[in-house]
Amino acid sequence: MNKRYAFLMNADKCIGCRGCAMACKNFNRLEPSMVWRQVYPLAESIYPHRERAFYSLACNHCDDPACLRACPTGSYEKREDGIVVHHQETCIGCTNCVRSCPYGAPRYNAEEKHAEKCSMCRERIDAGLLPACVQACPVGALELVDLNTLNEPNAVQFPAGYPSMPRLNPATRFILPRMPRQIRGQS
Amino acid sequence: MQTTKEMLMNKSKFRRPDAMDRRGFLKGLLAAGAAAALPGGLLTARNATAAPFDPGAYQVFRNACPRNCYDTCSIKTYVRDGIVQFVEGAPESTFTKGALCVKGYTYPRRLYSPDRIKYPMIQDKRGSGNWRRISWDEAMDRIADKILEIKKRDGSLLGLGLTKYSGNFGITNYGVEGMMSSLGYTTRFVGTPCWPAGIDAQNYDLGDMWCNDPEDFVKAKYIIVWGGNPAWCSMHSMKYLYQARENGAKIVVIDPVFTQTAAKADMYWRVKPGTDGALALGMARHLLDKGLVNQDFVNNYAVGYAEFADYLRQNVTVDWASEISGIPAEDIRSLAEEFAAAKPATVWIGYGMQRHTNGGAMVRAIDAFVAMTGNIGVEGGGARYGQMRTWGFNYHAMIRKQPEGSIGFVGATGPKGEFDFAGESGTAYSDRALNINKTAQEILDAKDPELKMLWVSCKNPFAQDFDRNKLEKAFARLEMVVTVDQFFNETVQHSDIVLPVTTLFEEWTVNVSYWHYWLSLNEQAVKPMHEARSNIEIAAALSRAMNKKAPGSCTFPQEVDGREWMIKEFNKGVYDYFGISSWEELRNGPVKAKLSSSAAWNERVFMTPSGKYEFRSDLCAQNGFKALPEYVPGREATAPFRLLTPHVQFGLHSQFVNLDWMENFYPEPFVYIHPDAAEAKGIRDMDSVRVFNSTGEVKVRARLTSNVARNCVVMYEAWFRRLAFNVQNVVDDCAADMGAMKTGAPGVAIHDQFVDIAPAG
Amino acid sequence: MTPPLSPFSSVPLPESVSVASPVAPEKMAQTLRDLFAARNNGAMFSALERLADFRAAGERALPAMPPYEASAFREAEYAFNRIFVGPGHVPAPPYASVYLDAEPLLMGRAAVSMRDLFRSMGLAVREEDNLPEDHLACELEAWLVLRSLASADDGALRRSADEALLWLLDGHMQIWIPEFLSRARAESMPEPLSDALDCLEAWLLSAQNALNRE
Secondary structure: OOOOEEEEEEOOOOOOOOHHHHHHHHHHOOOOOOOOOEEEEOOOOOOOOOOOOEEEEOOOOOOOOHHHHHOOOOOEEEOOOOOEEEOHHHOOOOOHHHHHOOOOOOEEEOOOOEEEOOOOOHHHHOOOOOOHHHHHOOOOOEEEEEOOOOOOOOOEOOOOOOOOOOOOOOOOEEEOOOOOEEEEOOO | OHHHHHHHHHHHHOOOHHHOOOHHHHHHHHHHHHOOOOOOOOOOOOOOOOOOOOHHHOEEEEEEOOOOOOOOOEEEEEEEOOEEEEEEEOOOOOOOOOOOOOOHHHHHHHHOOOOOOOOOEEEOOOOOOOEEEOOHHHHHHHHHHHHHHHHHHHOOOOOEEEEEOOOOOOHHHHHHHHHHHHHOOOEEEEOOOOOHHHHHHHHHHHOOOOOOOHHHHHHOOEEEEEOOOHHHHOHHHHHHHHHHHHOOOEEEEEEOOOOHHHHOOOEEEEOOOOOHHHHHHHHHHHHHHHOOOOHHHHHHOEEOHHHHHHHHHHHOOHHHHHHHHOOOHHHHHHHHHHHHHOOOEEEEEOOOOOOOOOHHHHHHHHHHHHHHOOOOOOOOOEEEOOOOOOOOOOOOOOOOOOOOOOOOEOOOOOOOOOOOOOOOOOOOOEOEEEEHHHHHHHHHHOOOOOOOEEEEEOOOHHHHOOOHHHHHHHHHHOOEEEEEEOOOOHHHHOOOEEEEEOOHHHOOEEEEOOOOOEEEEEOOOOOOOOOOEOHHHHHHHHHHHHHHHOOOOOOOOOOOOHHHHHHOOOOHHHHHHHOOOOHHHHHHOOEEOOOOOOOOOOOOOOOOOOOOEEOOOHHHHHOOOOOOOOOOOOOOOOOOEEEEOOOOOOOEOOEOOOOHHHHHHOOOOEEEEOHHHHHHOOOOOOOEEEEEOOOOEEEEEEEEOOOOOOOEEEEOOOOOOOOOOOHHHOOOOOEOOOOHHHHOOOOEOOOOEEEEEEEOO | OOOOOOOEEEOOOOOOOOOOOOOHHHHHHHHHHHHHOOOOHHHHHHHHHHHHHHHHOOHHHOOOOOOOOOOHHHHHHHHHHHHHHOOOOOOOOOEHHHHHOOOOOOOOHHHHHHHHHHHHOOEEEOOOOOOOOOEHHHHHHHHHHHHHHOOOOOHHHHHHHHHHHHHHHHHHHHHHHHHHHHHHHOOOOOHHHHHHHHHHHHHHHHHHHHHHHO
16 A cells, blocks of 8 residues: 655644754755744634644645646646655746645745745655654654554644645644643732 | 857746856866866756755764753764755764754854854954954964063963853863963853852752753653753753653643743643742642651661751741742642652752752752652652763863963962863962853952953853943953954954854864763864864964964963864773773764663762761851751842743854844744733733843833733843844843852852833833 | 966966966956955955056046045955955855855855866865855956966867856856845945945956957
8 A cells, every 4th residue: 555644743742942944944955034844833712822832834745735736837746655746947936836725835935936845855755764854853743654554543634723625635634732730829 | 159158048047057067168177187186966956856865975974062052962964065065963862863953953054154253353443343354373463462461561361361151062162271271370250150059059968960861751750840941941851751751750840931841741830930949848848747758768868857857847838838939738738749659750950940049049949859759869760950970071172281480369279160170270379260140240340450351262241141231341441352253243243353263063072961971072074164263273373372472471282183182082981981992983973871870879879078968068058058958038029020031942042043044933032921911011912112120121022921920021042143132131140049169159140130111112 | 477376276277278468357357356365454455456556547447536545445444344254244245155056155056166167177275265166256266267278279178168157157257246246335335445346347247248259
């Protein structure tokens, strides 16, 4: 059976350190203004403490990628293992993909005049290595998993604050953050 | 030619026409005999091909992050064409485990930043911004002339001062201290703004600061993280806390701020700042009342327990502790019971704890609570603060002899420091020690002789020393300031001469941590950019200039080889401790100390005068404190809000936040204030505000959050290259209680600061 | 009259290569190179003076001008360092990588390709200068060397040098130097320095014209 690679984003473990996002820039040598992975603090309506719980998001490597359908030059490729690859060399920078992705994964690089996005470090996966972001997570909050064999009963596909797009069927799975019991001494 | 040109035209939409095929002419030039060597492979556009990543296409070097951080990561550096391409964590270290942190991944930006200090430069009139480039020789001539002039004027070199701390903990960088010694007896700023009160506290209780291997958190069944935020400041430790929880441990965080670590805990206690000692004593009293004291430990491995128990009975109740700390009495009782029942249980005393006027006393109270439960010397247990057991190097670069006939300071034992390994010299003279935590005042007060010249290295006083306004006045007194640095910060701005120093990729050294037990080699991965030199090369250059002008005036070797000097730091003790036979084994990756137990004090033989754990420390009493770990109240408030200025995960003191990649993630500092307090002050989210007190003022935008208490505001310390933000504008130099015994000066009460806040007009 | 090969130590040029007597663009390039490679104010002032002489002599069709004020050179030195050298943030770093590469860093692809070019000519940056190969002074030097090779007897060498010149100008210097100039000119600076930048622009134009004529 084929693999279907995905990111498992464990928001219970995530400490919002941004190491994943910086490791992505470091390995892929992104321009200062470009990010392929970003760490988003959850709104206080979802997690009541400001900037204390996060989703680390990059491309979700959808089953039926909107970017791929929107691209007029065939610059997107869906690999058998689920990874959605963008080919910068044929991209004409029309930004159809940027506008069609509900998760904001492809971004327009104004300097280079093309779109770009996370490729799940396929060149690393193909060499038997982990994606740079996964390797960089110091707490195991970001994992590379195979959805076809994933056995994680707490994993959810569409947590609060993350657009629910069943037709695209994004591969990313989430584990929700905990809330500690609190004793707040009064001043 | 026309076709090439056409190709260029077609390529013009790309920003990198540079990547066009140059194969033709390069070969042509070569074939015609004008060339010596075939250049390496040509470049392709990023992502043009889908070839698997090939680590073999790089030269890999071993580096280590030398910053003042628990985690001291082991780094693998990937180099191609003599250029650092990217970095990653060393997988060989189970502590680093392949992952750096958000700061570590920016290192290539530091190396190749166009804004690095590139050459020795001199400023015509300090603060004018009128800089001239000078050669290393000229810089060293000017510095040597000034040193010799001071020596002639004063008859000693006590007018020459050094301020250096934690900007680079690579062992060979102690060559800066060595350089000063090699010139004569000088003035040193001693002590540390960080952890001294806790070091002395643990020395009184245990005889040394020594903590369990942090990797043994996984053995704990109960973990209290007390006054620390490892999710930001030791993120590699978090995986062990998580694993402990998966093994059934409970994690409790006690902190005035609902930190990122608190959000990951099972339970969070918001304690009133500076009352942690009362809380620990209240829990201790409850252990006593409930008969939960480990009698074996207090009777057989400790002294003074009976007196301490008397003190608790007579002076401490749980209700009293509750009243002072703000934590309900029933919670204090249940936590004490849970902690005593869990075996093993441990407290991680964070470095927020000791930054108070009663910081040392608080650490002693927590030590006592842990000791009463018998968790000292136990794997997975312990009162953890830090360790220096892995630091047994030769300090070859540091230990230098003064020139014959040097005159120095009479009547004191000379400077100390937790990283000072020189020991007592037994000579008639010593260096003059000034308190690093009162840098500004000490410069202003220094007499006979006055401080005339300051050498700054591995430190940014204008970002880290206290009472910035006073520091400005103090620097105005100095006749010459030389700063060794990589970026143009406020201290460089206040200097006469700036010297460019190497980054970790450009020098040889060796690194260890004060927390984990790994040893890392730091190889020179690329040749230094521009005219950057390492601290020991700078010392050698100064020695050449000094000896040319006045033979014998400096004992530092005039030529050094960074690799040789790195090797000279090793000895049999280090090799045995880490189980290696040569430093070259470190080229295969970092190694961990061969510990007989993951627990500190596992033999329960303590280094105190009694050889036992000392609930009653006469040494502590001799030094002017209470013999018992009694309650000491904190500093009185002088303004409506307590100000906390802890570390942020995006920077380490004044480093990293200035780099362009980091600006992506952390573009702007804030003051964090409780929504109720903000409302009372008429402050809305993201409003510009003034944070002020009698020391000074900071202008910053406000962020409203109940993560902080109503009477508390938080600003994270950092240096932003484009912003005037500086928390030291409102932090004074009030001393902590302890620290003088082991580090030469008491710590500083960074978290006992008070401010008012108002909308910016 | 062989152009002095500072800032590079070099394998000497082949005997067969005769170097044309310097014409204005060569002289200008040498002087601009000396300015940007200056390690102290002596070298810098001397380069600024020579650039001023070019203007005084009306070369490169720039208007002749009155002599500078005495203090102007010192002010020019401060401004030069503020804009190009440091120790503070430099608004216009004189390195091609900063402009040509995706990332505004040193030692990018532009530096590697310049290093390749130098290696192919048997040249390397002098150890004591330790300039990245895409530093403006090095690129001007590369242009000078290629110009000298472009009049070589050896036809194959000549053709390669021509192609390399085309790459260096069209594919490299013509792209980044204008951006470099506009960033630099956004800063305030005294006359000798703004005149020097005018010289750089004039040189770029004349070098391009020379290329277009051939």
